[in-house]
Amino acid sequence: MNDLFGLIAFFGETLTAPTVIAVVRKRSMFWNRAIIHRMLRCSLLMTVLAAAPACAEPGFGNVAGSWSGSGSMKPSDGARERVRCKVDYNVKNAGQSVKMNVRCASDAYKMDLSANIDQNGTNLSGNWFESQYRQGGRVSGQNVNGLIEAKVESDTIVALLTVRTKGDRQTFVMEAPGAWVSQVSIDLVRDPQ
Template sequence: MTAVVAITPACAQQGFNHLAGTWSGAGSMKPKDGPHERVRCKVDYAVKNEGQSVKMNVRCASDAYKMELSANIEQRGSELSGNWFESQYRQGGKISGQNVDGLIDAKIESDTITALLAVRTKGSRQSFTMESPGAWVSQVSIDLLRDAR
């Protein structure tokens, strides 16, 4: 099980305020033992502490898989830290990383999973890629758009 996490501050901003709301999109995922699959995702962001923390809920589904992930992330300076839990596969762990010039480089870890993420936001668009060699999902690439408020 590899969790998909979208952590995405914008270029000129150092907090999470601009993420508040719901984002939706699609992309592809590569199961360890199968072909790429189309996946659809919805991400809800609830921003707290003057933009320095965010609670996010991520729901993704393909024809064969479903994922429901929640995360709490704090930002201090450019450093990110937090925790995550995925309810379908009952996995959880830590999030660490950096937000520098609108690019998030993050790592999610548990006892059995390590995944590296690269995430960008530009205006009302977000994109991220995830690599987790050896995990049940080894690659994910998703593009999200901010839903109308």
């Protein structure tokens, strides 16, 4: 406004009231346009920053390496048994693919499961094979914030797999009603490298 009064004083009385109003309107129009552009730029930046974490899914980087632990295995035709397990995750393709090997053994049973899984966004897809019972099939599911929830299926088996990773600790639970091993639950710790 000080600039406006200086402009009026410079021209003296040659500026009429409508001219002064036109100058004020023109200035306020440009001023409003500049504010609107700044607000749009800020809101666009905030939208991009808010969306960035959702786009940057972690992949399999947090599970890479070997894990060991113990838990229980429930065969379909027997009592629950204590089991020792070893899980290896070989991560590839910048963390978007993993080859997983799960070996568990109790006094009476063994399970040797391998899977190749790819991640696209949060979606998982791949295949699996269990060598002790010679079964294999498809893997599908989600990997979100350290929680993998997947369905492992073949022509005769459907199992639900949940893997939760926090730092160097992991829980691995598989539920497969009607399968040769109907339930596996293990707590794992990452092996020292």
